[in-house]
Amino acid sequence: MLTGSTIVYQCPKCGQLVLGQSILSVNDIKAKYYSDGRMEGPYFCEQNSITECPACSKVFWLDPKNQVDEFHEDYDRGDPQIANHYHSLGDWAPRLDIQGWRRAISEKVFGNLKEELFLQKSLLWELNKYFLKHCEWESSEQLKLWEDTIQDLLLIIQPQRPQEYLLKAELQRNLGQFEQALESLDKITDQDYLAKAYQLHQRILAQDRWVFRFQVPSWLWFLDSE
Known part of the structure; x- marks a missing residue:
């Protein structure tokens, strides 16, 4: 699995910032496949595409509409001051659990x-x-x-x-x-x-x-x- 830049998103309701990790590529080495179509493996991770705001509980998509910036964690490619700044303002966007997915569906997001x-x-x-x-x-x-x-x-x-x-x-x-x-x-x-x-x-x-x-x-x- 190869990761890319860290993307900064803003909750459309309260303005809280959350961070998302872009994923450039994955592979299926030692992966497991299930009859419902799900795959899991040590070198596979599906990019988080929807979250629940940790401040106001708004469910929103991690998409370009809610993106405000991006930076590189790698100090060789990015600015450590920018990375430290955003990490001080927001945490990684949480993945939805069963109740979160139910909310997203019931609220027709x-x-x-x-x-x-x-x-x-x-x-x-x-x-x-x-x-x-x-x-x-x-x-x-x-x-x-x-x-x-x-x-x-x-x-x-x-x-x-x-x-x-x-x-x-x-x-x-x-x-x-x-x-x-x-x-x-x-x-x-x-x-x-x-x-x-x-x-x-x-x-x-x-x-x-x-x-x-x-x-x-x-x-x-x-x-x-x-």
Whole structure:
């Protein structure tokens, strides 16, 4: 993973400054891949793109509209006085947790379908991470939130590419819609996705609804950043 400049953002509500780390490149060495489309690895980190203001709790995007400056932490490339100045005014922008993603969705901070899909998928990932860690749901309310999030995703997903059909099949499997999930898998013919499709197919036949880790060599997966 290669990082770039530190970006300074300003809360559009109260003016509080927060910092974000730009990421120039990542790689999938020793990465793990999950059936919900999430990837994690020692050399991979998704750039934080939305946060909750630590001063007023406003949820806002870390985008050019809210950017006020940027600087380099590396003293060979940047000015240490500028770096020290901004670090004295603001902390690193926190990543949203489950409640934060719920707030972003309920407050409709998205401006288009792509942003809404990103928020819903991010909420699903956080819920699935909890399940993978604890092998159970915290409560019946959390399980219902998981199912509601999946239903909302199915309403907005418009699959065209193989990875999108794979996600649709996963969501249908999660809801116990096993026949529909098999139909979605039938749309996948790309060789790069057949290993994952096969493992998902086996879970469907077993009527297993839960997220799992793909057992696929990294050379069979390419990182899709879109």
